[in-house]
Amino acid sequence: xxxxxxxxxxxxxxxxxxxxxxxxxxxxxxxxxxxxxxxxxxxxxxxxxxxxxxxxxxxxxxxxxxxxxxxxxxxxxxxxxxxxxxxxxxxxxxxxxxxxxxxxxxxxxxxx
Amino acid sequence: xxxxxxxxxxxxxxxxxxxxxxxxxxxxxxxxxxxxxxxxxxxxxxxxxxxxxxxxxxxxxxxxxxxxxxxxxxxxxxxxxxxxxxxxxxxxxxxxxxxxxxxxxxxxxxxxxx
Numbered sequence: 001x002x003x004x005x006x007x008x009x010x011x012x013x014x015x016x017x018x019x020x021x022x023x024x025x026x027x028x029x030x031x032x033x034x035x036x037x038x039x040x041x042x043x044x045x046x047x048x049x050x051x052x053x054x055x056x057x058x059x060x061x062x063x064x065x066x067x068x069x070x071x072x073x074x075x076x077x078x079x080x081x082x083x084x085x086x087x088x089x090x091x092x093x094x095x096x097x098x099x100x101x102x103x104x105x106x107x108x109x110x111x112x
Numbered sequence: 113x114x115x116x117x118x119x120x121x122x123x124x125x126x127x128x129x130x131x132x133x134x135x136x137x138x139x140x141x142x143x144x145x146x147x148x149x150x151x152x153x154x155x156x157x158x159x160x161x162x163x164x165x166x167x168x169x170x171x172x173x174x175x176x177x178x179x180x181x182x183x184x185x186x187x188x189x190x191x192x193x194x195x196x197x198x199x200x201x202x203x204x205x206x207x208x209x210x211x212x213x214x215x216x217x218x219x220x221x222x223x224x225x226x
Contacts, residue, residue, distance in 0.1 A: 001174070005152075039213045049149075049157065051213040060214070092157055096211055099171040101147060101159035 023093035122219030134208030
C-alpha cells in the first residue's frame with residue numbers, strides 16, 4: 001500500500017500569516033492516465049471531511065483562494081496564504097491513484 | 113443537492129456483524145467510484161474499502177480483508193458495507209464517500225464492546 005506522510009503534524013499559526021503543509025507518498029502518484037490523484041481535505045471538529053483541492057492543484061467550488069496546492073510525483077504541498085480563524089482544524093492529504101486509497105496522518109492547525 | 117446518508121451503525125459485541133448502508137442522491141451514483149472511510153475516536157481517516165462504478169473491482173485495507181464486504185446497487189443509488197467478525201479496533205465513525213473525496217456523508221457510529 002502507498003504510505004502517505006505529512007509534516008508537520010502540528011502547526012500553530014498566527015492569524016494573517018501564511019502556513020504550509022507537506023505531504024509525501026512512498027511511490028509516485030502519477031496514474032497511467034497521466035493524472036495525479038492527490039487531494040487535500042479539511043476536517044473541522046465534529047464535522048465530516050471537506051475536500052479543498054483535487055488532482056494536486058485544483059480548488060473545489062467554494063474554497064477560498066487563499067488555499068492552494070502544488071507538487072508532483074511524490075512530493076506535494078498545501079499552502080494557506082493568510083490564515084483565518086475558520087481555518088482551524090485537521091488537514092489530510094489523500095491519494096487514490098493506487099488502491100487501496102490512503103490518507104496521510106493529518107496535520108492539526110491551530111491559532112497561536 | 114448532493115446527499116449521502118449512512119445508516120446501520122450501532123453497538124455490537126466482538127465477533128458480531130453489522131451492515132452499513134448509504135443512500136445517495138443528487139449525483140450520478142452509477143458513474144462514481146465509492147468508498148467507506150472510517151475514523152476511530154481521536155484518530156485520522158482510514159479508507160477501508162473501495163468499489164468501481166460497475167462493482168466489478170473492489171479493494172480493502174489489510175486489516176479488514178476477509179471480514180468486510182463492500183457492495184453497491186446502482187438501481188437504488190446505494191452503497192453497502194457488510195462487516196463480520198467485528199473487533200474492538202473496528203470501532204469508529206464510518207463515512208460513505210465518493211472515492212475522490214468530493215462527496216461525503218455525515219457518518220454512522222459503530223461501537224464494538226462486550
